[in-house]
Structures are given as C-alpha cells and as structure tokens.
Amino acid sequence: MLNTRDILETINMIREENLDVRTVTAGxxxxDCVADDNKRLCEKIYDKITKTAENLVPVASSIEKEIGIPIVNKRISVTPISLVCGNATPDDCVEIARTLDRAAATVGVNFxxxxxxxxxxxxxxxSEALIDSIPDALAETNIVCSSVNVASTKAGINMDAVAKMGRIIKETAAKTADRDAIGCAKLVVFANVPEDNPFMAGAFHGIGESDCAINVGVSGPGVVAKAIERAGNVSFGELSDVIKKTAFKITRVGQLVAYEASKRLGIPYGIVDLSLAPTPAIGDSVAHILEAMGLEVCGTHGTTAALMMLNDAVKKGGVMASSHVGGLSGAFIPVSEDAGMIHAAEIGELSxxxxxxxTAVCSVGLxxxxxxxxxxxxxxxxxIADEIxxxxxxxxTTAVRVIPAPGKTVGDSVEFGGLLGYAPIMPLRTPSSAAFIARGGRIPAPIHSLKN
Amino acid sequence: MKAVVSVIGKDSIGIIASVSGCCAEFGANITEITQSVLDEYFAMIMIVDISKMNKPFSDFVDAMAELGKKSGLEIRAMHQDIFDAMHRI
Structure with a gap:
C-alpha cells in the first residue's frame, strides 16, 4: 500500500527540489559500419544510428509522462570514431562528425x-587524424561531443597526447571564438575513461560493450541539499545516513527508467550512473550541498572533506538501488553548470x-x-597533466574540460546558456611549464598498476 | 495497475467532482481518496485503478494536467511504479 507521506515526498522532490533523470543514453x-570508403562509412553510420535510436526520444518522452519525472536529455553514445575511421584523413573525420550531427538531429536527441x-x-x-580534426569538427557541428583518453593507471600518461591536446583545445577555442569558445565545452580530456558513461561530453560506447545498450544518468543535487537542511545539526554519521537514503531513492527512479526504456526499446539495459549532476538552476547545485553541510562558501577549508563524504555516501546509497552501476558514478563539480560554484568562483573563494x-575525491575533474x-x-x-x-x-577517472575564451581575461565571463551555463574567467599560474611539456614521451605507469 | 492522482492548490468548490468526473470518463476506478486543507491550500491524493481504462494512460495524464490548468490547480497523474520504486525495497 502507498502511504500519503511517501507520495507527497516524491511529488515534493519533483515539484520543489528539481529531481529529474538527467539522461537516457543509447550506446x-x-x-559493423566499418568500410574501406569514407562515404560508405558515413552512410552506414547514419543508417545504424537512425535505425537503432529511431524510437529513443518518443519512448523516453512517454516514460517521462507516465511516471511523472522529467527526463532532461536523451542522448546517443557511439564507438570512438578513431576505432572505425581506419585510414581516414582529418577531412574525412570532419565528414564523419557532420554525419553524426545529422543522424542525432534526425532522431531528435540532445547530444x-x-x-x-x-x-x-x-x-x-x-587516432591522430581524428584528434587533428577535432577543432573543425566541433566548430562545424552543433551537438557532437568529443573525448580523448590520454592516460590510464595501466598505461601511464601519454605526454605527447597531453601536449597535443593543449594545442587542440586552443585551436578549438579559436575556431569557435565567436560563440565564447563553445567548442571547448564539448571536448574533454580523460584519464581512466569509463566505457559506459551516459554523461556528456565524455560519453562513448566502449569496445567491450554489446551492440547497443541503455545507460541512464540520475541527478538530484537539490533533493540531497534539502534532505541535509531538514536533518539539521546532526553528526557526520547521521548525515551520511541521510545522504545514503536520499541517494537510494533517486537511484531507484533511474533504475526504473532504465528498465522501462530497455524493455520498450528492446535494447539491453547497461548501467545506471549514480552521479549528482548539477544544473545552473537555483536549487540544483552540488556546491549548495557542501554549504548545507556547514561551509560558508564552497571552496573554503573543509570543502574537500565534505565532498569526499558526499561522494562516498551517494555511492553507498545508490549501489543498493540498482542492479548494475557504472559510468562515472560520483558528484560532478562543473563550475559553469552549478549556481553555487559560479558564485564561489565569482567572489574569488573557489580557486x-x-x-x-x-577532483581527487569525486568524479570527474577540472x-x-x-x-x-x-x-x-x-x-x-x-x-591537463596535473589533473590526469x-x-x-x-x-x-579524472578529466579536464577548460575553455580558454579568446579575448577574455580575469574579470570577464563566458555564457553558453542552457545546461552548460556561464562561468567567470578563473586565473591560472603564469610561470611557464613549456620546457616540461616539450620533453615528450610517456610518464610510466605507477608501481601499483602491477597487480598481477 | 494503479496510478496516483494528486491535486495541489487553492481550495475551491467542486475540485473532487471535476477530478472524479475525469476519472470516470477514462474508465479509471477510484479506490482511495485522502485530502487535507491547510489554511486555504488543498492537497488531495487519489489512488485509481487504471487496468480497465478505455484510453491510453498518457492521455489521462494530459487530461489531468489540462484540468489543472483550467482550474488553477496542480493536478498530476503518475504511475504507481515510481512510488513503489522509491519507497519499497
């Protein structure tokens, strides 16, 4: 039997506390699209995506309506293009990017x-051709997202790729300078990238995955912040319990959506990603959760400890609520997408x-x-090297998604709108690291990677 | 199969009549009603059996939202699954 208190709690989470499912992503x-001719490859990619994901948006929309919870984004992730483009030139790669953009627009997904x-x-x-093509590809498409994994605990850090990505990010900024360098908001550099992540810009469909899969990303920072506020002045053990219980409920909704979407689309269910993903909306901020724990402003001393506890409790609560957990699964701290982070950066308290x-205690990175x-x-x-x-x-997993906005400096801001939000320009250290980066080669894998 | 219809807003005459009228139109059988009035605000929760409905559930959701708009109330119809998922182990 349903009781009134439970019903009102759920309705209140949706009405007042911005509870939503952030994304249903079809991997x-x-x-099976690989071809020896780029034109043929593009045709096959277009057909595969538009056929497989034909019903993704209508099905997600009907689930949204029937169970009464907003599903903010519907997305697609595909096999890393560098693995299917073969002998392509950078121009060929840009053509593939246009194809992805067109296929995504046809089925009506957001990214x-x-x-x-x-x-x-x-x-x-x-891989090299694809990376070289990123600036043009992101400038010429609207909803294509790009990610490059430059390091892993097993392989170490490919510093040649790190050096290259610094240049690629600059070029991407230059090519989208008229739109506050928005290309860089769709480009992320990873270490230990997960292969089933439903969140952008880093989503892709990994090499060990089945032909297609439904991955769901949950959200709900506002719900956690309100639960902490209601709990009042309790000890950390009790606070952790409050977060765990809330994360459990949020994740169960994600699990329900994943199960329904998988059943109705006839696509296997992959994972639920237990992340707290903020938006720029008021009441949907991870920074405000940390502040609700007792910090005056996010970024002050104590912030790392608060975030560590939050991240851990979210996982402990969420993991019981879902049969398969994966992706990034942790709290996100994107500055431009979080009203509390934006405020803390603007007043100079968040460096x-x-x-x-x-980023050492949560997902994902800078x-x-x-x-x-x-x-x-x-x-x-x-x-990038530091973060990686x-x-x-x-x-x-760690990652870097920075926006070197052309012509802008500390005191200015960039504005992307929508879920990407806006951000004040943050100062960096100015002494040069050029000689360090110029060394090239690989930083060897750490000793603890040798587990066998 | 059950659904929860919730009505939240300013109290006015005939709320229950119009919501239950809409349920009857769709063939949704009301099995339980609880309501409370706090100051001038009204909160009603109705559990309805939707297994013998004569139209798709999504149309019922739309009709309830529309009725809410017309009467200046927030009316939602949500499938029972979401409440079970969140509050039952």
Whole structure:
C-alpha cells in the first residue's frame, strides 16, 4: 500500500527540489559500419544510428509522462570514431562528425558523444587524424561531443597526447571564438575513461560493450541539499545516513527508467550512473550541498572533506538501488553548470587549486572552467597533466574540460546558456611549464598498476 | 495497475467532482481518496485503478494536467511504479 507521506515526498522532490533523470543514453556500436570508403562509412553510420535510436526520444518522452519525472536529455553514445575511421584523413573525420550531427538531429536527441580516441599508450594514424580534426569538427557541428583518453593507471600518461591536446583545445577555442569558445565545452580530456558513461561530453560506447545498450544518468543535487537542511545539526554519521537514503531513492527512479526504456526499446539495459549532476538552476547545485553541510562558501577549508563524504555516501546509497552501476558514478563539480560554484568562483573563494584537490575525491575533474584566452597551449597541457596524474595515481577517472575564451581575461565571463551555463574567467599560474611539456614521451605507469 | 492522482492548490468548490468526473470518463476506478486543507491550500491524493481504462494512460495524464490548468490547480497523474520504486525495497 502507498502511504500519503511517501507520495507527497516524491511529488515534493519533483515539484520543489528539481529531481529529474538527467539522461537516457543509447550506446550504439559502430564496428559493423566499418568500410574501406569514407562515404560508405558515413552512410552506414547514419543508417545504424537512425535505425537503432529511431524510437529513443518518443519512448523516453512517454516514460517521462507516465511516471511523472522529467527526463532532461536523451542522448546517443557511439564507438570512438578513431576505432572505425581506419585510414581516414582529418577531412574525412570532419565528414564523419557532420554525419553524426545529422543522424542525432534526425532522431531528435540532445547530444551525441563518441567523436574521440583512446591514446593512453600511443596514437594510431586514425587516432591522430581524428584528434587533428577535432577543432573543425566541433566548430562545424552543433551537438557532437568529443573525448580523448590520454592516460590510464595501466598505461601511464601519454605526454605527447597531453601536449597535443593543449594545442587542440586552443585551436578549438579559436575556431569557435565567436560563440565564447563553445567548442571547448564539448571536448574533454580523460584519464581512466569509463566505457559506459551516459554523461556528456565524455560519453562513448566502449569496445567491450554489446551492440547497443541503455545507460541512464540520475541527478538530484537539490533533493540531497534539502534532505541535509531538514536533518539539521546532526553528526557526520547521521548525515551520511541521510545522504545514503536520499541517494537510494533517486537511484531507484533511474533504475526504473532504465528498465522501462530497455524493455520498450528492446535494447539491453547497461548501467545506471549514480552521479549528482548539477544544473545552473537555483536549487540544483552540488556546491549548495557542501554549504548545507556547514561551509560558508564552497571552496573554503573543509570543502574537500565534505565532498569526499558526499561522494562516498551517494555511492553507498545508490549501489543498493540498482542492479548494475557504472559510468562515472560520483558528484560532478562543473563550475559553469552549478549556481553555487559560479558564485564561489565569482567572489574569488573557489580557486583552481582547490578544484584540483576536490577532483581527487569525486568524479570527474577540472570541468567547465573558463580560463584566460591568452593561456598558452603548454600551460593548458600542464594543467591537463596535473589533473590526469591525480587519476592515474589514484586509479580513478579524472578529466579536464577548460575553455580558454579568446579575448577574455580575469574579470570577464563566458555564457553558453542552457545546461552548460556561464562561468567567470578563473586565473591560472603564469610561470611557464613549456620546457616540461616539450620533453615528450610517456610518464610510466605507477608501481601499483602491477597487480598481477 | 494503479496510478496516483494528486491535486495541489487553492481550495475551491467542486475540485473532487471535476477530478472524479475525469476519472470516470477514462474508465479509471477510484479506490482511495485522502485530502487535507491547510489554511486555504488543498492537497488531495487519489489512488485509481487504471487496468480497465478505455484510453491510453498518457492521455489521462494530459487530461489531468489540462484540468489543472483550467482550474488553477496542480493536478498530476503518475504511475504507481515510481512510488513503489522509491519507497519499497
């Protein structure tokens, strides 16, 4: 039997606390599209995506309506294009990006991810061509997202790829300079990238996945913040319990949506990603959760500890609620997408160094951070190297998505609108890291990668 | 199969009549009603059996939302599955 209190609690989470399912993402393998001619490859990719995901949006919309919870985004992730493009040139790759954009628009999804490469140990010719094409591909498409994995705990850090990605990010910014460098908001550099992540910009359909899969990303920072506020002045043990119970309920909704979507689409259920994903809306902020725990402003001393506890409790609560958990599964801290983070950065209380420390205890990394437009490629590469090192040494995913907005400097801001939000330009260290980045080669895998 | 119809808003005459009229039109059988009035606000929760409905459930959701709009109330029809998922182990 349903009781009134439970019913009202659920309705209140949706009405007042921004509870939603962030995304239903259909992962689609493109291995069966491989062809020796790029035009033929593009045709097969278009057909495979539009056929497999034909009903994704209507089905997700009907689930949304029937169970009464918003499903904010419907997305597609595909096999990393570098693995199917073979002998392509950068121009061929851009053509594939246009094809992805067109296929995604045809089925009506919000984003398509997988325009990327896995180069943690070295680069194939195809990977290199694809990476070289990223600036043009992101400038010429609307909803294609790109990710490049440059390191893993097993392989170490491919510093040649790190150096290259610094230059690619600068070029991508330059090519989308008229739109506040929005290309960079769709480009992320990873260490230990998960292969079933439904969240953008890093979603792709990994090489060990089945032909297609439904992966669901949950959300709900507002629900957790309100639960903490209601709990009042309790000890950390009790606080952790409050978060766990809330995460359990949020995840059960994700599990329900994943199960229904899988059943109705006839596509196997992959995973539920237990992430707290903020939006720029008021009341949907991870920073505000940390502040509800007793910090005056997110970014002050105590922030890393608060985030560590939050991240851990979300996983402990969520893991019991879902049969398969995967993806990134942790709290996200994208600056431009979180009203509390934006405020903390604007008043100078949230520094890039603190954000870096925070990424050691949560997913994912230095995310949606606007930096001065005159930042050199080498400095961006060094920033990536630092962040990636945290992931490699701690056997976790880390990532960098920074926006060096051309012509802008500290005191200015960039504005993307929608879920991507806006961000003040944050200052970076100015002494050069160029000689360090110029060394090239690989940083060897850490000793604890040798587990066998 | 059951659904929950919730009505939240300012109290006014005839709310239950119009919501139950809409249920009858779709062939949804009301099995339980609880309501409370707090100051001038009204909260009603209705459990309805939707297994013998004569139209798709999604049309019922739309009709309830529409009725809410017309009467200045928030009316939602949600499938029981979401409440079971969140509150039952």
């Amino acid at each position: 689609i393998s493109l291995f 398509i991810g997988g325009y990327g490469a896995l180069v943690q140990k070295g680069m194939t010719k195809g 890039i160094e603190k954000l870096e420390a925070m 995310d949606m951070i606007a930096i001065p437009g005159d930042t050199t490629a080498e400095t961006i590469s060094a920033l 090192a945290i992931g490699v040494a701690n056997t976790k």
